[in-house]
Amino acid sequence: MKRILLIGLLLGLALAGYGYWGALRDPTVRTATIAMADWPKGQPPLRVALLSDLHVAGPDMPPERLARIVTQVNALRPDLVLIAGDLVSDKRVSTHRYAETEAVAPLGGLRARHGVVAVLGNHDHWRNTAGMRRALEANRVTVLSNSVTRRAGLILAGADDDFTGRADPAALIRAVAPLTGPVVTLSHSPDIVPDLPERFGLVLAGHTHCGQVALPLIGRPATMSRYGDRFACGLIREGARTIVVGAGLGTSVLPIRIGAPPDLWLIELTAPAAPATAAAAR
Structure with a gap:
């Protein structure tokens, strides 16, 4: 029995070490090209970087690591950077909790000609909404x-956090109604999607961490979404709508990632393809 317990302990420690290594990996850059309805005539494609769930806290995401990720993002030469909330983390196992000013200071180094836009997540509100x-x-x-x-x-339609009940889809709909052009919705949680009309054709979100732990055969034990795996991860198409859910950069609850590596997205937004013309009759 003691030998079995020892083997179980060693396996647990090995798995924890593997998960911690996974949490510290450089983020994978995922790419997509998305055609947008109502694209302005003559407008060139736009490169958008999507970051989410930075969760700045020790041991796995000190500001110094975030600064390295900022350098990685800048090397992608995005035209616009969008951040889908949860800038900080207050998980109980944190070895260091950084003040809001210290946590987000590296973001001042982001370079994009059309700027950086963010929404707040549940952890940001739990910490200090006004301070963040x-x-x-x-x-x-x-x-x-x-x-x-x-x-x-x-x-850009920015929803406040759905997880803490601060999202107001009706306010977003009213704000967009008198405007013309393609709509990109930025939300911390993807759970806002079913509350938005078809005009909100692209939704960019995070929050789920792609499960943070995704095990073979078992799958994701949790996604923190009331829709289960529907919006769990990645590029999702539902009819004419596209949803992109990032795995995020940092961690929540425990500083481990297994089967759900940290990531960021580089999305090219462009005009719809021109309709094919009929061949001339012979």
């Missing part, structure tokens, strides 16, 4: 809360 907003704005990050802004011909 001030810290982001001090680093040239525009924060949206059930409101819109225009960037490079896009209507």
Whole structure:
């Protein structure tokens, strides 16, 4: 029995070590090209970087690591950077909790000609809503809360956090209604999707961490979504709508990742393909 317990302990430690190594990996850059309805005539394609769930906290995501990721993002030469919330983490096993100003300071190094736009997540609200907003704005990050802004011909509709009940889809719909152009919705949680009309054709989100742990045969024990695996991870198409859910950069609850490596997205937004013309009759 003692030998079995020892083997179980060693296997548990090995799995924890593997998970911690997975949490520290450089983020995978995932790419997609998405055609947008109402694309402005003559507008060139737009490169958008999507980051989510930074969860700055020790031991796995100190500000120094975030600064290295900022360098990685800048090397991709995005036109616009979007951040889908949860800038900080207060998990109980944290070895260091950074103040909002210290946590987001590396984001001031992001370089994109159309700027950086963010929404807040549940951890940001649990920590300090006003303080996080001030810290982001001090680093040239525009924060949206059930409101819109225009960037490079896009209507950016930023939802506040659905997980803590702060999202207001009706306010977003009203804000977008009088405007013309393609709509990109930025939300911490993808659970807002069913509450939005068809015009909100592209939704970018995080929150699920792609499960953070995704085991063979078992799958994801949790996605923190009331829709289960529907919006769990990656590029999802539902009719005319596209949803992109990032795995995020940091971790929550425990500093481990297994089967769900950290990632960021580089998305090219472009005009719909021109309809094929009929061949001339012979």
